[in-house]
Amino acid sequence: METGFLPRGRFQGLLDALHRAGYRCFGPQVRDGAIVYAAVSASEDLPQGMRDHQSPGYYRLERTSSLRYFGWANGPQALKPLVFAPHEVLWRARRLPDGGIEFSTEPPSTDKLAVIGVRACDLAALALQDRHFLAAPQSDPHYAARRARLFVVAVHCSDPSDTCFCVSTGDGPQASAGFDLALSELDDGFLVESGTALGAGVAAALELEVVSAEARAAAARQIEAARERQHRRLPSRNLRAALFANLEHPRWEDVAGRCLACGNCTSVCPTCFCHAGIESPGLSGETSMHARAWDSCFTQGHSYINSVTVRSDTRARYRQWLTHKLGSWHEQFGRSGCVGCGRCISWCPVGIDITEEAGAVCAGAADE
Amino acid sequence: MTPVAAGYKPQVAVHKFASCDGCQLAFLNLGEDLLLLSSLVEFVHFAEAGPVNPEAPVDIAFVEGSISTAKDVERIQLVRARSRFLVTIGACATAGGLQALRNLADGQAWIADIYAIPAYVESLMSSTAVAQHVKVDLELWGCPVSSRQLVAAVRALLFGVAPVEERDKVCMECKRSQIVCVMVAHGLPCMGPVTRTGCGALCPSFGRDCYACYGPAENPNTQALTRRLEGLGIAPAAIGRRFLSINNGAAPFTEAGLRLMHDHD
Known part of the structure; x- marks a missing residue:
């Protein structure tokens, strides 16, 4: 629901309102040459004027004279690290004097966290991660605790990069659901929409101005331009049949020759949820710690079962990734696992392009 | 055991x-x-x-x-x-x-x-x-x-149990630590994609490229990495020396290094 216009000079008011409502704010910042999410307290912390240049295996930032805070597409992270932690201790065990074992869990912090600048692709990914981690009857308490504390301030994407293809997956560039507040950034300020009562409450504290017809038209034009700028696409939103009909396609061997099987793609993918369990016993042997850490279908351990590695070569691993992400996700979650954020293309050290590989394997596939 | x-x-x-x-x-x-x-x-x-x-x-x-x-x-x-x-x-x-x-x-x-x-x-x-x-x-x-x-x-x-062997690539540890990729964002000739984890991605965490001191990871694609490093403008002999360094005696690195040295003698 459109609530009003926030002039650029009063953006700090949003951060202050969130702080007053008890939220710690996380927002985009420049760190080590990329846009990453970190704690922000002042609007000066935001990457004003920064734009990103992305292409397969390539990411660079450029400082421009633009006043905008959100004039870039994305960085290597989505919301994933904030809800599905890269490494977290799930429980500890301690041997008792009587020979028994005592287990204790470590619930994650439930401090309220507002994330500012979230894109439509990442909201679509969050919805998918929710379905994986929160589906009854095995709802994951650690994910649930991290998820429940989130307040999401989305920004409709005005500057997709060369690697973005959210239009093709139907997930962007406009955020349509899953946010508490959503912003359209214009040069002189922000159109503010609320998506939840919680969001409306924060917006009410901002003393927003009435949105002019010009501002509304400019925001719409900007989304349309972002849509038109994207040129990559998947052959179809449902490639399940096409992929499974092509399990012996020569392209799998071809991509295996280029692929490093390093796991960068799955790590930056906002929907990949695979993880490994890691036991770390203390030297004394009296205590132990069980952690969950991001794993990848590109590791050997991922398909290791009782002394057999099911997928020992890269051909099988890449095929597993693509056929799951774009194929069997449909059976599992009712849609593809790709939200078109393009991270796997930019952050692949050798620049393998999922749209190109899927296109080659599924040539001629039409929507099922 | x-x-x-x-x-x-x-x-x-x-x-x-x-x-x-x-x-x-x-x-x-x-x-x-x-x-x-x-x-x-x-x-x-x-x-x-x-x-x-x-x-x-x-x-x-x-x-x-x-x-x-x-x-x-x-x-x-x-x-x-x-x-x-x-x-x-x-x-x-x-x-x-x-x-x-x-x-x-x-x-x-x-x-x-x-x-x-x-x-x-x-x-x-x-x-x-x-x-x-x-x-x-x-x-x-x-x-x-x-x-x-x-x-x-x-x-x-x-x-009395078999120790867990760490065989993943350094990239996995880099991403778990939320380190920005030094190869993609800075064009550094990182050896992480072929190198065994275990160091906690120490060098990339300080913004420098991995130099493979933990040896080859399982299933290393040295040829794909070689092509990428050549694309970054690194001379073949210099790439060869990156493989023929601390772990030059590890078979995948010996092969990759010698291939580069011989191809461009």
Whole structure:
């Protein structure tokens, strides 16, 4: 629901309102040459004027004279690290004097966290991660605790990069659901929409101005331009049949020759949820710690079962990734696992392009 | 394997061959845990720390260093014969070390270039990994290995379980630590995509490129990485030298390095 216009000079008011409502704010910042999410307290912390240049295996930032805070597409992270932690201790065990074992869990912090600048692709990914981690009857308490504390301030994407293809997956560039507040950034300020009562409450504290017809038209034009700028696409939103009909396609061997099987793609993918369990016993042997850490279908351990590695070569691993992400996700979650954020293309050290590989394997596939 | 019986203190030896001694420091750097470790096992031979009894039979022998002299060849057989588990620690013992570069060159000429009286140097013309001479039960990679790796190995052996081998690429650890990729964002010639994890992505966490000190990861695609590094403008011989560095004796790196050196002679 459109609530009003926030002039650029009063953006700090949003951060202050969130702080007053008890939220710690996380927002985009420049760190080590990329846009990453970190704690922000002042609007000066935001990457004003920064734009990103992305292409397969390539990411660079450029400082421009633009006043905008959100004039870039994305960085290597989505919301994933904030809800599905890269490494977290799930429980500890301690041997008792009587020979028994005592287990204790470590619930994650439930401090309220507002994330500012979230894109439509990442909201679509969050919805998918929710379905994986929160589906009854095995709802994951650690994910649930991290998820429940989130307040999401989305920004409709005005500057997709060369690697973005959210239009093709139907997930962007406009955020349509899953946010508490959503912003359209214009040069002189922000159109503010609320998506939840919680969001409306924060917006009410901002003393927003009435949105002019010009501002509304400019925001719409900007989304349309972002849509038109994207040129990559998947052959179809449902490639399940096409992929499974092509399990012996020569392209799998071809991509295996280029692929490093390093796991960068799955790590930056906002929907990949695979993880490994890691036991770390203390030297004394009296205590132990069980952690969950991001794993990848590109590791050997991922398909290791009782002394057999099911997928020992890269051909099988890449095929597993693509056929799951774009194929069997449909059976599992009712849609593809790709939200078109393009991270796997930019952050692949050798620049393998999922749209190109899927296109080659599924040539001629039409929507099922 | 069976767990250690109550009341029995497993006997441990730390042997040194051709090496810089740095990996043994991973024991000495344990701090308070070194006292705990000493209460769990008996160090019967560990010259760098004090006890000297190289011939004592032991439950676990840690071996640092490569096999570099005729005496080494004999001594490693004796170590093997007197040890229940033999664990190599570090790049030298596990892959021949930096000194294995002489395997790819004329070692005799190098000695003649450096020493006034080369006849005094009783080195073999090769420096090789311990596993090329005797059966090795566990290899701990790294230059140097970390205390964390040693503790995990000792603990697993005390429990009587097989130690977990870390074989993933450094990239996995980089991403778990939320480090921005130095290759994609800065164009640095990072070896992480072919290198074994275990260091905690130490170099990338300081913004520099991995130089492969933990050796090859499982399933390394050295050719794809070579093409990428060439694309970054690195000369083939320079890429070759990145493979032929600390772990030049590890097969995937030897092959990749020699291919680059020979293709562009």
